[in-house]
Amino acid sequence: MAEITGDQRVQSEVLEGLATAVNHRRWFVELAVPYLGDNPIEIGSGLGDYALEWAEYAPRFTATEADPDRLVRLKERLADQPKIDVREMLLPHSERGDYSAAVSYNVLEHIEDHVLALSSMRELVRPGGAVVIIVPAFQFAMSPADIATGHVRRYTKKTLAAAMTEAGLTVEKIHYANALGLLGYFMATKVFRLMPKEGPMVKIYDTLVLPATKTVEQVARPPFGQSVFAVARVPA
Template identity: 80%
Template sequence: MADITGDQRIQSEVLEGLATAVNHRRWFIELAVPYLGENPIEIGSGLGDYALEWAPHVPRFTATEADPDRLVLLKERMAAEPKIEVRQMLLPTTETADHSALVSYNVLEHIEDHVGALRSMAQLVRPGGRIILIVPAFMFAMSQVDIATGHVRRYTKKTMRAAMTEAGLEIEKLHYANALGLIGYYMATSVFKLAPKEGPMVKIYDTTVLPVTKAMEKVVRPPFGQSVFVVARTPS
């Protein structure tokens, strides 16, 4: 973990820290796989950690990134991946497409007009296709880390349902994920004023706490979590 006070490198450090949380990433990879179809698109691919693990499950995969600098790095990283097309995309957009699904993890919370963004997402997916999202949960956990990384909100199941409904999407699955992660995140970022960063604390969490949480949540859905997971269907 790193002291976040006055740290201008916070966004890069958070991304690097989360990239080392391999078990966390693979859990969230598994959540989306049943809904991807044959030709999904990802919004906000970053450096492509999720894209590289989703691609083996599908014939084609489109990875997108809005930030020009990250887009260059993403293209370089995916150059040897024939299944993966890389392109720039910023939401909201007027573009339309016929993807089997759209997946976007920890992106919607950055967008002021999130309903407009959801409508744009729906236009990129064929009728009856899926929108698969993960977003951070609970406004009480909004911290300097959230602000430094450009978050404008955190969600509950209720607020996510409202946004989806306003965008004309039908929710198929909606639940919290990573209950113990929320407690740890709140303590680290709001109490101790730390930010996720590559190091022993992230590794210990990922190798010891995360597997226990995942196993528990396969049995019982928790009433809270660090994230909200949602699958919605586009109008047919």
């Protein structure tokens, strides 16, 4: 069974730092909302920031985590949310389910056998339901920060679509997101070798730059981005 790789402490520090990027999270929350349905499951909920926002759009929501320590923290944080179920989940697995959608942000890049992981997500979702994915884009941006947090690859639209298709999914939508974020990430982590943690740079970008980036990209999809966003369907 493939587990998420990398330093779990560093991963948690990065998650805590990026939790302050409120505008970024709200943008990416909105991307998935049309595909959630009535009973979605999130694969790799981390500290629960996305789960709390997505749960507002569904009668039931399931949050999952693979790391035992983060799972304890996730359960504690979501204990007062009666509509959110919290459980442990590792990918890949052999479980079958009837969820309306599986959504997984910035998880697939940690897993060696990503096709098998996507196949596991497909088995959790009812026919016609969606598998919604965000992953980091472009291998040239692989940095010490990626390695420290356990990334084994970064993606293009082509490579992510190929993996989803091989996993038996039908790609419905795929595009890059956050073009300026890629440039900022490359300079910060590859050139200056910084970790993407809480600080002035994250706050300035999230407050001043990201809203304009989002507005532009809602009109015209960029040819590159910090992330790849994809929606695929489970065949009926």
